[in-house]
Amino acid sequence: MMKKKSKLVSYAKWGYIFLIPFFVTYLIFSLIPLVSTFYNSFFENYMVGLMKVGPKFIGIDNYKAVFLHSELLTYLKNTLIIWVMGFIPQIFFSLLLAAWFTDLKLRLKTGAFKTIIYMPNLIMAAAFSMLFFAMFSDSGPVNNLLTYLGLPSYRFLSEVAGTRGLIAFLNFLMWFGNTTIILMAAIMGIDGSLFEAARIDGANSWQTFKRITMPLIKPILxxxxxxxxxxxxxxxxxxxxLTNGEGNPNRTSMTAMMYLNKHLFSKNYGMAGAVSVILFIITCILSIFVFKFITNDSDKVKVKKKKKGGSL
Structure with a gap:
C-alpha cells in the first residue's frame, strides 16, 4: 500500500496578508506626505493675497531663511522649557504611583485607580484647554476665589510663568496616567523572586526600587x-x-509647531516644508541619542555582570 503524503499547511502567507492594511495606511498617510513635504521644501511656493507665487525651485534657500531670518531657535527653546516643566513632574509621579500600585505589601486593588488616573487622557486637549482658559482668565473662577479670600489676583495668561505653567500642567494632567500604566506594566513584568530575595536580604523599599526596579525598567523608561x-x-x-494662537505674552509660549502652523495658515508651503523637515531631523537625532544612551548604559551593566561571573 502506498503511504499518503501528509500535506504541510503553511500559514505564513496570512501573516503578510494581515500586514497589508498597515503598510497601505502607512504609505498613504505617512510616507507619501513625508516625501511630499521634503520635496516642497526646495520650492518657493506661497500666496500673496489672491496671487500664487511658484512653485519655483530655489534649492536650500528656504532652509537658509529658517536659520538666518526666523525665530525658530527661540520657539524651540520655548518648547523645550515647557516640555521639561511638564515632563519632570510627570515621570516623578508616574514612577511613584507605579511603584506604589505594584507593591505586593500594600495589595491595592488598582482597577479603580487606573480608570481615574487615565481618564484625563480620554478628554480632548481642546476641551481641556478651553476649560482652563475659562477658569484662569482674569475674571475667571480662580481669580474670583483669590479675591474672595483676600489674596491678590494673578493674571495667569498675561505672565510668562503663569502661561507656561498652565501649559505644562495641562500636559502633565493629560499624560501622567498613561505613563503610570505603562510603568506599572513594566514593573509587573519583573520576576517577583527578585523582590522576594531583596526582602530576605534586608533591603528596604528605596533600595529595592533603586537596585532592582529602575535598572530593569530602563528600556521602558x-x-x-x-x-x-x-x-x-x-x-x-x-x-x-490658551494663547489664542499668538504665544502670548510676547511670544514666550509660542512653540515650534505653532510657528509651523503660521506658515501653513499663510499658505507659505515652501517655508512650512523646510520647518517640518528641520523638526523631523531634530526629533530623529534626539530620539537616537536617548536610545543609544539607555542602550549603552544597559550594555555596560551586562558586561560588568559577565566579568563578575567569570571571575567566580
Whole structure:
C-alpha cells in the first residue's frame, strides 16, 4: 500500500496578508506626505493675497531663511522649557504611583485607580484647554476665589510663568496616567523572586526600587522618554488655544509647531516644508541619542555582570 503524503499547511502567507492594511495606511498617510513635504521644501511656493507665487525651485534657500531670518531657535527653546516643566513632574509621579500600585505589601486593588488616573487622557486637549482658559482668565473662577479670600489676583495668561505653567500642567494632567500604566506594566513584568530575595536580604523599599526596579525598567523608561519628547516637539493644541494662537505674552509660549502652523495658515508651503523637515531631523537625532544612551548604559551593566561571573 502506498503511504499518503501528509500535506504541510503553511500559514505564513496570512501573516503578510494581515500586514497589508498597515503598510497601505502607512504609505498613504505617512510616507507619501513625508516625501511630499521634503520635496516642497526646495520650492518657493506661497500666496500673496489672491496671487500664487511658484512653485519655483530655489534649492536650500528656504532652509537658509529658517536659520538666518526666523525665530525658530527661540520657539524651540520655548518648547523645550515647557516640555521639561511638564515632563519632570510627570515621570516623578508616574514612577511613584507605579511603584506604589505594584507593591505586593500594600495589595491595592488598582482597577479603580487606573480608570481615574487615565481618564484625563480620554478628554480632548481642546476641551481641556478651553476649560482652563475659562477658569484662569482674569475674571475667571480662580481669580474670583483669590479675591474672595483676600489674596491678590494673578493674571495667569498675561505672565510668562503663569502661561507656561498652565501649559505644562495641562500636559502633565493629560499624560501622567498613561505613563503610570505603562510603568506599572513594566514593573509587573519583573520576576517577583527578585523582590522576594531583596526582602530576605534586608533591603528596604528605596533600595529595592533603586537596585532592582529602575535598572530593569530602563528600556521602558527610554520608550516613555522618546515618545514624550516627540509629543513635546509636536506640542500645539494646548498653547494654541490658551494663547489664542499668538504665544502670548510676547511670544514666550509660542512653540515650534505653532510657528509651523503660521506658515501653513499663510499658505507659505515652501517655508512650512523646510520647518517640518528641520523638526523631523531634530526629533530623529534626539530620539537616537536617548536610545543609544539607555542602550549603552544597559550594555555596560551586562558586561560588568559577565566579568563578575567569570571571575567566580
Amino acid at each position: 527610554a520608550y516613555v522618554l522618546i515618545t514624550s519628547l516627540i509629543g513635546g516637539i509636536q506640542m500645539f493644541d494646548v498653547p494654541q488655544i
